[in-house]
Amino acid sequence: MPLPVPPAVRRLAGAARPSAVWVNQVGGTTFRLDDADGTARFCKWAPAGAPLDLAAEVERLAWAGARTAVPRVLGHGADEDGSWLLTEALPGEPAVAPRWLALPGVAVPALARGLRALHERLPVASCPFDWSVPHRLARAVGDVARLGPAPPVDRLVVCHGDACAPNTLLGADGEPVAHVDLGGLGVADRWADLAVATMSLGWNYGPGWEDVFLDAYGVEPDPVRTAYYRGLWDAGP
Numbered sequence: 001m002p003l004p005v006p007p008a009v010r011r012l013a014g015a016a017r018p019s020a021v022w023v024n025q026v027g028g029t030t031f032r033l034d035d036a037d038g039t040a041r042f043c044k045w046a047p048a049g050a051p052l053d054l055a056a057e058v059e060r061l062a063w064a065g066a067r068t069a070v071p072r073v074l075g076h077g078a079d080e081d082g083s084w085l086l087t088e089a090l091p092g093e094p095a096v097a098p099r100w101l102a103l104p105g106v107a108v109p110a111l112a113r114g115l116r117a118l119h120e121r122l123p124v125a126s127c128p129f130d131w132s133v134p135h136r137l138a139r140a141v142g143d144v145a146r147l148g149p150a151p152p153v154d155r156l157v158v159c160h161g162d163a164c165a166p167n168t169l170l171g172a173d174g175e176p177v178a179h180v181d182l183g184g185l186g187v188a189d190r191w192a193d194l195a196v197a198t199m200s201l202g203w204n205y206g207p208g209w210e211d212v213f214l215d216a217y218g219v220e221p222d223p224v225r226t227a228y229y230r231g232l233w234d235a236g237p
Contacts, residue, residue: 003029008084009043012075016041022166026237028052032089040089041074047082051237054085057183060129061087064158064185068121069178092169092177096204104205105212106174107165112216114168114176115160115197122158124187131159131186133232142235151225153189161185163193164200191222195229 003020009031010018016033021042023029027050033041046052054076064070071087078084093100100107133150160167161184169178194217201209214221 005031006045006047006081006084008077008079008081009045012043012084012086018043024052026051042071042087042089044085044087045082046084048080050082052083053183054083057085057181060182060185063128064122064182067123068118070182071178071180090169090178090180092171094166094180095168095170096166097170100170100174101204103174104209107170108201108205108209108212109216110170110174110176111165111168111197111201112213114179115163115193116217117176118160118179119157119190119193124156124158127158127187129158129186131161131184131188131192133188135186136232136235139237140232140235141237144232144235147228147231147235151191151228154222154225155190156187157190157193159184159186159188159190159193161193163197165197165204166200189225189229190219191225192229192232194219194222195226196233198226199230199233 005018013033016035018031018033020029021032028044028046031043031045033043044054046054058073058076061070061073065072071090073087075086076084095107095111137144160179160182162181167179167181168176169180171177198210198213201213
């Protein structure tokens, strides 16, 4: 059954046809708006009460967009029903599109190269956003006592903040071309991204791809940091 389209999204769509393309675990929905001329836009919708801060993502997209390929913001706002973020479409398709799910040997190394490029391209010194362990522990909603002390930082980078496979776009040649969903972007140990990125491989491509990813990224496995940052991820938000 098609998902209902919120009135605000219908207003933003105008003559375009909206269709839901992604529903996240906390109630947000991303709609694709297909215009008659063949172009497309995307509208993220967060219903009132959902723990999604789209205004924070607007700030991060503006900062990152001057340095790497991310969606360009066309508009954002809120009403009593929720908030929205309207962006233009980018070239490429998510790394979990059917063609790439069938070719994990191409997609997984591309994901790793894309994440490494993001980490190298975004400057830590001038990043105004924080995704460190103390910042995340202060916002956690789950049990963090079981995590124990955080491991020492391996390397500070500007992390994506949600480096799951669907958030990297691949071009027709299988190379990474852009990143999306940067609402959590901020400075942190690179393993905060690596732990989640490798965890998402099993959800999307099946078991056995973590070492391929880490090899393509250029880092040895680190079970201690991986376990810690996966636990922190599970504590949310």
